Amino acid sequence: MKIDLRYTVRYNKIMLRNKSMKCIRHMYGTGTVNEKGQIVIPAEARRDLGIEPDMKFMFVGDPKRRILGLVPMDLVEEKLKGVVDL
Numbered sequence: 001m002k003i004d005l006r007y008t009v010r011y012n013k014i015m016l017r018n019k020s021m022k023c024i025r026h027m028y029g030t031g032t033v034n035e036k037g038q039i040v041i042p043a044e045a046r047r048d049l050g051i052e053p054d055m056k057f058m059f060v061g062d063p064k065r066r067i068l069g070l071v072p073m074d075l076v077e078e079k080l081k082g083v084v085d086l
Contacts (some may be wrong), residue, residue, distance in 0.1 A: 027043035041051060056073040 028042045032038045057070040061068040
């Protein structure tokens with residue numbers, strides 16, 4: 001599965017866009033990777049996006065542009081139903 005994220009900078013604001021060019025609407029702050037490779041997801045993002053402990057995610061990204069994103073596995077599985085046997 002290919003996920004395309006595009007970004008533009010306008011008026012000193014980074015706007016991330018998905019393949020359908022809809023603007024990703026919210027920037028939740030910054031984080032730091034610790035020595036174990038862990039990043040804390042801001043509480044507001046967890047609340048708004050329904051992220052709960054023990055949820056599984058697929059990490060997607062573009063190494064050339066250094067962009068990383070998370071896709072909940074339940075969403076991935078839902079999109080893949082009927083395409084592959086899960």
